[in-house]
Amino acid sequence: MTAMVLIIDDDQSVTASLALMLKQAGYRSKSAYSPKEALEKLDKEKFELVLQDMNFSRETTGQEGLELLEEIKTRQPSLPVILITAWGSISLAVKGMKAGATDFITKPWTNQQLLLSVRTVLGLI
Numbered sequence: 001m002t003a004m005v006l007i008i009d010d011d012q013s014v015t016a017s018l019a020l021m022l023k024q025a026g027y028r029s030k031s032a033y034s035p036k037e038a039l040e041k042l043d044k045e046k047f048e049l050v051l052q053d054m055n056f057s058r059e060t061t062g063q064e065g066l067e068l069l070e071e072i073k074t075r076q077p078s079l080p081v082i083l084i085t086a087w088g089s090i091s092l093a094v095k096g097m098k099a100g101a102t103d104f105i106t107k108p109w110t111n112q113q114l115l116l117s118v119r120t121v122l123g124l125i
Contacts, residue, residue, distance in 0.1 A: 003122050004046065005029040008038040008068070009053040009084070018051060021111050027118070035068040042075060049121055051114075054085035054092065062092045066099055073100040080121045084109070 005027050007015045015031040022029045030045065032038035034056060041047075050072060054065030062085060069081055083096045086107040093104040103117045 003027050003048040005049045005051060005118070006038065006041060006045075006047040007031045007051045008033075008035070009051075010034060010056045011053070014053070018114075021115065022118070025115055025118070035064065035071075038068065039071060039075070042072065042079075047079065049118065050079060050081040051118075052081055052083055054083055054096070062095070066095055069096065069099045069101060082114075082117055082121060084114075 005022055007018045007022075007029055009015050009018070009031075010033050012031075012033065015033070019029045019031060030041060030047075032041050038052075052065060052068065052072075054062040056064045065083065065085070069083065072079060072081060077100075080102040081100065082103045082105060083101045084105050084107060085092065096104050102121050105114060105117060
């Protein structure tokens with residue numbers, strides 16, 4: 001059985017490209033476009049990994065993403081989460097890792113870089 005990955009991003013073009021990349025690499029995925037939708041899917045289905053954007057509005061502080069990450073980790077502490085953001089900073093990366101993220105990747109990423117992180121994280125499970 002291949003791993004199921006939940007992609008959380010409010011930009012449907014990003015979720016579509018990530019889903020295609022994961023499918024070509026042999027993984028299954030589902031997408032959520034808001035923190036609320038993501039938590040609903042996490043309550044109903046089993047995922048081995050989450051790829052999560054940090055921003056879900058015009059605000060670019062990453063606070064929404066940190067709050068979602070904390071909620072995911074409260075509900076499923078062992079579920080690995082890779083954070084993805086276009087507004088990356090060392091400070092935000094540190095906050096994300098302290099909140100329980102497994103990895104932190106900034107946009108634009110290369111597919112090889114992202115798949116390496118996915119394979120590494122899933123290999124640790």
